Amino acid sequence: xxxxxxxxxxxxxxxxxxxxxxxxxxxxxxxLEAKVFGDxxxxxxxxxxxxxxxxxxxxxxxxxxNASHEIRTPLNGIVGxxxxxxETKLDSKQQELTNALSAASxxxxxxxxxxxxxxxLASGREKFVRVxxxxxxxxxxxxxxxxxxxxxxxxxxxxxxxxxxxxxLIGDPSKLSQILLNLLGNAIKFVEKGKIDLKVSFKSIExxxxxxxxSISDTGIGIANDKLKKIFETYQQAEPETHxxxxxxxxGLSIVxxxxxxxxxxxxxxxxxxxxxxxxxILPFTQATQDLEQTKTTTLEKVTQNNCLEGTKxxxxxxxxxxxxxxxxxxxxxxxxxxxxxNGIYGLKLLENHHFDLVLMDLKMPNMNGFQITERIRKSTxxxxxxxxxxxxxxxxxxxxxxxxxxxxxxDFILKPYNAEELHGLISQNLNPIPExxxxxxxxxxxxxxxxxxxxxxxxxxxxxxxxxxxLIRLFKQNIFEFIGKVKMHMQSNNLQGVGFAAHxxxxxxxxxxxxxxxxxCEQISDVCKGNNDVKHLNYLYHQFLDEYPKVESQIAIEMKxxxxx
Ligand code: ADP
Numbered sequence: 001x002x003x004x005x006x007x008x009x010x011x012x013x014x015x016x017x018x019x020x021x022x023x024x025x026x027x028x029x030x031x032l033e034a035k036v037f038g039d040x041x042x043x044x045x046x047x048x049x050x051x052x053x054x055x056x057x058x059x060x061x062x063x064x065x066n067a068s069h070e071i072r073t074p075l076n077g078i079v080g081x082x083x084x085x086x087e088t089k090l091d092s093k094q095q096e097l098t099n100a101l102s103a104a105s106x107x108x109x110x111x112x113x114x115x116x117x118x119x120x121l122a123s124g125r126e127k128f129v130r131v132x133x134x135x136x137x138x139x140x141x142x143x144x145x146x147x148x149x150x151x152x153x154x155x156x157x158x159x160x161x162x163x164x165x166x167x168x169l170i171g172d173p174s175k176l177s178q179i180l181l182n183l184l185g186n187a188i189k190f191v192e193k194g195k196i197d198l199k200v201s202f203k204s205i206e207x208x209x210x211x212x213x214x215s216i217s218d219t220g221i222g223i224a225n226d227k228l229k230k231i232f233e234t235y236q237q238a239e240p241e242t243h244x245x246x247x248x249x250x251x252g253l254s255i256v257x258x259x260x261x262x263x264x265x266x267x268x269x270x271x272x273x274x275x276x277x278x279x280x281x282i283l284p285f286t287q288a289t290q291d292l293e294q295t296k297t298t299t300l301e302k303v304t305q306n307n308c309l310e311g312t313k314x315x316x317x318x319x320x321x322x323x324x325x326x327x328x329x330x331x332x333x334x335x336x337x338x339x340x341x342x343n344g345i346y347g348l349k350l351l352e353n354h355h356f357d358l359v360l361m362d363l364k365m366p367n368m369n370g371f372q373i374t375e376r377i378r379k380s381t382x383x384x385x386x387x388x389x390x391x392x393x394x395x396x397x398x399x400x401x402x403x404x405x406x407x408x409x410x411x412d413f414i415l416k417p418y419n420a421e422e423l424h425g426l427i428s429q430n431l432n433p434i435p436e437x438x439x440x441x442x443x444x445x446x447x448x449x450x451x452x453x454x455x456x457x458x459x460x461x462x463x464x465x466x467x468x469x470x471x472l473i474r475l476f477k478q479n480i481f482e483f484i485g486k487v488k489m490h491m492q493s494n495n496l497q498g499v500g501f502a503a504h505x506x507x508x509x510x511x512x513x514x515x516x517x518x519x520x521x522c523e524q525i526s527d528v529c530k531g532n533n534d535v536k537h538l539n540y541l542y543h544q545f546l547d548e549y550p551k552v553e554s555q556i557a558i559e560m561k562x563x564x565x566x
Contacts, residue, residue, distance in 0.1 A: 064119040071112050078105050114251040121258045132288040133173035146184045154193040161200045168288040175259050182256050183279050187218035194219030209284040217278035223271040232257045308428045310335035318362040344368030346517050351385050363394040367540045371408045378409035389430040452555045454514035479509045500529030515552050521545050
């Protein structure tokens with residue numbers, strides 16, 4: 001398979017090679033599944049042969065963590081390529097096959113992510129933080145997110161905190177969210193119709209530590225008594241047919257258990273087959289002296305009374321897909337016109353070409369981080385862009401201190417997790433007053449017509465002949481696919497000169513169609529290859545290109561339609 005990938009090129013792939021690639025992929029996937037789900041017979045011998053006798057358990061986990069991390073990169077490529085393939089013209093059989101490929105590669109990605117998470121934990125590489133957070137907000141946030149995950153099911157999800165539970169705590173909020181999301185995620189998976197309850201209650205105070213109990217109960221399929229113990233073991237599912245019906249790797253609960261025990265807590269389960277399951281988690285926290293909710297509640301009282309955000313245009317920089325979905329849902333509910341991107345360059349371009357009222361900025365993003373994007377915005381020569389309010393979003397308490405924000409020009413900040421009202425309050429508080437006359441024509445441009453390409457120049461060169469334009473566009477697409485294939489191939493063999501050459505060659509085609517975002521990404525690819533040879537950055541830019549291209553292609557289709565109907 002490795003040889004196949006090394007010499008891989010789109011233009012050369014014929015149907016027998018494609019079928020060979022598919023077979024290699026299937027056998028690779030089957031091998032991994034066998035390893036994960038326990039068909040050890042066929043692989044046990046090889047494994048024992050290569051396993052050095054003195055390898056400690058921790059080392060093994062460290063190796064698995066590294067391997068899973070390494071697997072993720074090409075796997076990302078596979079997922080990206082399949083997405084690209086889906087954008088091309090496919091007949092119904094091909095569509096069915098690409099959908100199956102999509103599902104298989106996505107589940108491989110899920111398994112790899114869980115494996116990485118588990119191995120990081122087991123090898124002691126997972127870090128736990130202790131930061132102040134508001135439990136009320138966190139639990140409501142988790143509840144909100146889980147409700148958005150319940151699709152096509154008749155499930156009621158209730159969240160309740162006892163009155164005597166302290167709300168201002170010090171602990172690791174992101175690990176707590178991960179634990180609750182995992183347990184609630186399982187509940188959602190195993191309940192077809194019924195109820196899920198998340199209850200938080202106070203347990204005790206010992207050694208200055210406050211012990212809280214989180215109970216997650218559901219009215220789902222339940223677990224047989226004799227299977228209860230083994231569900232916390234790695235790669236274990238209650239029944240052999242669970243994987244077939246519900247998917248999953250059997251790693252989730254072992255990750256949850258590790259996360260809890262590493263923080264000095266414990267987890268227990270009780271269940272009745274066909275009736276439902278209850279997980280109880282006890283975790284220690286320190287009570288925070290500062291009231292994290294006080295100031296925010298006074299803000300939100302002012303804002304939730306009227307729907308003052310209707311029609312507000314918000315640009316969101318966020319790379320986490322779950323957070324993207326959450327944010328989109330929220331802002332849409334408030335009637336905001338929203339655009340979400342994880343691409344700094346693209347976001348900055350959007351700001352130049354469209355009117356936005358406010359920016360929500362995740363600080364930790366790959367490549368250009370939130371501070372860097374903010375600095376670019378503040379340096380803009382357009383005063384409207386320069387003065388746009390920017391609210392930073394971060395889960396890291398230390399990254400978000402006032403001084404840092406002021407230095408880079410961030411207007412305000414909110415700590416993740418936050419609840420909807422807090423966000424609503426902060427947005428409306430920070431909106432600039434609306435000018436009396438809106439003479440900027442950009443303000444009228446709807447987001448849907450963002451100009452990613454401009455075919456006017458090339459149409460002129462074709463002397464208005466649309467058939468010729470069709471042919472040039474076909475060649476353009478072919479060039480792009482060749483470029484993608486070549487860059488992939490050169491990156492695999494670490495041939496950065498080759499990547500630079502491919503980027504140089506594609507530049508004129510990109511310019512011809514005035515594809516500003518792709519041109520800029522390509523320019524950066526060239527710069528990296530000429531300059532610091534930062535392979536990680538190059539890989540990031542390459543994936544930006546893969547993400548961006550389908551948008552450009554669909555815009556070309558819209559433009560072509562417009563030209564032909566005129
Ligand atoms: P998986 O990825 O398979 O969900 P987990 O480790 O999260 O892995 O769960 C292990 C097994 O425990 C599941 O496959 C399922 O059989 C059982 N299980 C976990 N939570 C529930 C629940 N709420 N209801 C019924 N069965 C559950």
